Amino acid sequence: MIGARVGMKIALITSWATDISGGSGTALFFQSLLRGLQGRGYDLDVIAPNFDVSDYFGVTMQRIAFNARLPYDARIRGADVVIGLDWDGYGLDPSQRPPMIASSHAVYGDILQWESGEVATMVKAQAYFDRLMMHNAEVITIGSAYAADRIAALYDVDRAKIEVIHHGMIAQEWLKLVDAEPKRPHDHPIILSVGKMYPRKRTDVLLRAVPLLLDKYPALEVRIAGDGLMWDEYHRTAAELGVMDHVTFLGHVSDDAAFAREWRMADVFCHPSSQETFGYVYLEAMSIGKPIVAVRAGAAPEVIADAGRLAEPENPAALAAELDFFLGNERARAEYGARGEQRAAMFTHDKMIDGYDRAIARAVSGRKRG
Structure with missing residues (x-):
């Protein structure tokens, strides 16, 4: 050959x-x-x-x-x-x-x-x-x-x-830095979402899930890395929902160390996209042992399999329920993180x-x- x-x-x-x-x-x-x-x-x-x-x-x-x-x-x-x-x-x-x-x-x-x-x-x-x-x-x-x-x-x-x-x-520089980044203690749950702000990525579904979680997690923080066509609309959505105090729009994070820090701090990774032909971001999250909440749409079930939790697509309540599963359960986060690392090794x-x-x-x- x-x-x-x-x-x-x-x-x-x-x-x-x-x-x-x-x-x-x-x-x-x-x-x-x-x-x-x-x-x-x-x-x-x-x-x-x-x-x-x-x-x-x-x-x-x-x-x-x-x-x-x-x-x-x-x-x-x-x-x-x-x-x-x-x-x-x-x-x-x-x-x-x-x-x-x-x-x-x-x-x-x-x-x-x-x-x-x-x-x-x-x-x-x-x-x-x-x-x-x-x-x-x-x-x-x-x-x-x-x-x-x-x-x-x-x-x-x-x-x-x-x-x-x-x-x-290939090995990306920021991935190498995640383990090197110290795990800083934080007194509130953090959800990380990463992706271009295109309509099919459905970041708005995550935003609409936030109010449903605040009674149980009043200090919840959602950190969203990425930019794109829906940037202004998603800011308006967060404001209309009254969750701007709980959502941080990071924009595109170009610094590798800063990006690694975001992943290291997060308790859960959430990507509610309704259309991915593969979804490198799932592979990235699994490779560093981050528990994933996604939806049963596109290639997500095929790529993630049982290494994450899959909600009904376009459904904020269903997404909130799966996020709650991880936010309130450190043992589940560790278990699914380990599953993810095993799954990532296949790709x-x-x-x-x-x-x-x-x-x-x-x-x-x-x-x-x-």
Whole structure:
């Protein structure tokens, strides 16, 4: 196998951010895939413009223009295999390009149900490109069976064309610092939530659960790390609920030591997202033994299994009940934290790259048969 890899040239394409310090799960995947394939002996040509993704509308237009130029990129014509993240590469003519893998992450057709207004228009356009990419590629890879089923249903793609490859990840600096960060005693329960503020992440459900917990935990603090399109709306929601004294909006925490400190202080991690195609944040929480409350939606049941508590989605009362299970029970927190560490050990970086080894071989052999 090693001999087959050495010298094989792969064009790895993404028009999304590649810097993991921005908090993007897609960027973390990209870096994990890049380093893993390089470690296996592949020759990688990275085609990544690294646009500023803070302006969602502007970057979407830049990504479309970038894809329009891709057919003229000599690095693609000189590659043995192309791997395009999400819809990057949708316009490449199969008769003029090498075998291609569509490495899907967002599944824009699935995201669309949570969006509205101008954002929905942008997402709908990307869902169209997503569909073209899935039909164009020889092989599709995705991080969960949930997402594979959604791709097949939404885009009318043969399910057998899709390879489910659970994610693994490279060691991030902040993760190394969590154990080094002293556990500071605190006299009140702390819930941590981490994620981009997109509608599908459902941070509002967590905010609506807070008032339901205050009678039992009057000093409760919810700390929310992340920024995004819903920043102002979530502040308004917290104010309307009268819980601003119990909620700290941290924004994006770029300092590794500060981010590690947030994880170390937290008693419980909560991520009530209704749509994750894998959810690196679950893997991060499990790897440091943090008890998780999530919901029975998206890839969460598949990734977390019995290593966390899963509430009914879109239900603040159900979420509050699962949070209460941990907040009032130190023994349960320790038990589920240990389960999480065991579960996280199943999602290794090596296993992920093994999956991409197989997908690359399948794409090449599929083109030869064709």
